[in-house]
Amino acid sequence: MNIDVVGAGSLGLLFGGKLQAAGIDVRFWTRTLEQAEKLQHSGIVITERSGDTYIKPEAVQAKPVSELAEIWREAPGDWMLLTVKQTHMHDFIDQMQSLKELKDRQHVRIACYQNGLGHLDMLQSALPDAILCSAITTEGAKREVSRVYRAGAGETHLGLSVTSKNRGRDTEREQSIITLAEVMRQAGFDCTVSNEIDKLIFRKLLINAVINPLTAIWRIPNGELLQRTERLNMMKQLYDEAMAVYKAMGIQMDEDLWEQVMSVCRSTASNTSSMLADILHKHTTEVESINGSIVKMAKQFNLNVSAHETLLHLIQGMPSEGVS
Ligand SMILES: NC(=O)C1=CN([C@@H]2O[C@H](COP(=O)(O)OP(=O)(O)OC[C@H]3O[C@@H](n4cnc5c(N)ncnc54)[C@H](OP(=O)(O)O)[C@@H]3O)[C@@H](O)[C@H]2O)C=CC1
Numbered sequence: 001m002n003i004d005v006v007g008a009g010s011l012g013l014l015f016g017g018k019l020q021a022a023g024i025d026v027r028f029w030t031r032t033l034e035q036a037e038k039l040q041h042s043g044i045v046i047t048e049r050s051g052d053t054y055i056k057p058e059a060v061q062a063k064p065v066s067e068l069a070e071i072w073r074e075a076p077g078d079w080m081l082l083t084v085k086q087t088h089m090h091d092f093i094d095q096m097q098s099l100k101e102l103k104d105r106q107h108v109r110i111a112c113y114q115n116g117l118g119h120l121d122m123l124q125s126a127l128p129d130a131i132l133c134s135a136i137t138t139e140g141a142k143r144e145v146s147r148v149y150r151a152g153a154g155e156t157h158l159g160l161s162v163t164s165k166n167r168g169r170d171t172e173r174e175q176s177i178i179t180l181a182e183v184m185r186q187a188g189f190d191c192t193v194s195n196e197i198d199k200l201i202f203r204k205l206l207i208n209a210v211i212n213p214l215t216a217i218w219r220i221p222n223g224e225l226l227q228r229t230e231r232l233n234m235m236k237q238l239y240d241e242a243m244a245v246y247k248a249m250g251i252q253m254d255e256d257l258w259e260q261v262m263s264v265c266r267s268t269a270s271n272t273s274s275m276l277a278d279i280l281h282k283h284t285t286e287v288e289s290i291n292g293s294i295v296k297m298a299k300q301f302n303l304n305v306s307a308h309e310t311l312l313h314l315i316q317g318m319p320s321e322g323v324s
């Protein structure tokens with residue numbers, strides 16, 4: 001199987017690096033030529049509790065994403081792992097426009113790792129023939145140049161979301177996802193195919209919508225959210241607002257989801273959430289596709305989600321030079 005990893009960041013290097021170490025043919029597609037050259041010069045190191053895995057420089061295939069569509073004409077891959085952030089989806093879509101002209105365009109298969117909502121619809125309307133699969137993962141990865149740290153082993157669920165379903169050829173789509181999951185397992189990921197991927201997408205959205213903006217505003221690791229009543233009260237307000245939206249939409253969640261949110265805080269107690277990390281690194285956050293999605297859905301039902309709305313605006317208004 002040939003895997004194209006688009007976005008050689010934290011998740012991209014973790015998944016791509018481990019797949020390559022398991023003997024899968026992997027090509028990395030970077031935003032800049034500079035990063036592609038760096039990977040080919042230094043190789044990739046994956047640091048896990050069990051030790052380091054090293055992909056030698058000469059084994060790394062990395063190119064700027066601007067060359068992907070052209071190379072795909074001659075040598076298409078079997079699956080693309082899309083590991084860019086939500087904030088870079090528009091750039092990626094612009095770069096992929098010429099894939100529409102491929103003869104075999106219905107064989108463009110993309111596994112989307114993004115947190116939040118919005119990317120699948122956007123991608124499906126830009127590439128209507130592509131097979132899109134959601135990859136919901138509890139892996140935690142952090143990149144430093146060409147080294148990626150894996151924070152324990154998480155679970156990854158792959159599945160066709162509502163966006164990609166009802167487009168025919170479901171058996172073929174499902175089979176290709178099963179094959180991708182098998183390859184992921186060979187590479188050491190706890191990966192399963194889920195028939196309830198939308199539930200998992202909304203569960204993750206809720207967890208991110210409660211934890212991320214508060215840790216970003218208070219600049220605390222996830223575990224510290226549980227340390228003060230005021231923080232727990234804010235979490236609960238965000239939770240209740242989101243659950244009211246889900247109820248109006250007919251989205252069923254587990255009865256003990258509030259317990260699960262607190263349990264994620266405990267199991268990732270020392271984590272800097274991705275939203276806080278983005279702010280500290282002066283990157284645009286994914287708040288628009290996380291809390292912004294809750295706000296957008298609430299509007300359809302005239303529901304009040306004032307906590308999400310306030311946090312959305314507070315985070316969007318953060319100084320672009322970051323905070324220290
Ligand atoms: N890290 C994690 O543990 C988890 C992350 N996620 C989700 O996965 C997604 C990716 O996260 P993460 O890996 O942490 O993010 P990173 O910022 O570490 O990686 C994203 C990479 O994409 C590159 N990129 C940006 N635009 C393009 C483009 N058009 N073409 C090719 N590459 C591009 C960036 O390049 P450059 O650095 O040059 O800008 C960067 O290397 C996010 O939506 C996140 O919410 C979900 C679960 C866990």
Ligand SMILES: CC(C)(CO)C(=O)C(=O)O
Pocket residue numbers: 115207208211212222264268271272273274275
């Ligand atoms: C689950 C959580 C909150 C872990 O840090 C996360 O997914 C994130 O930081 O984006």
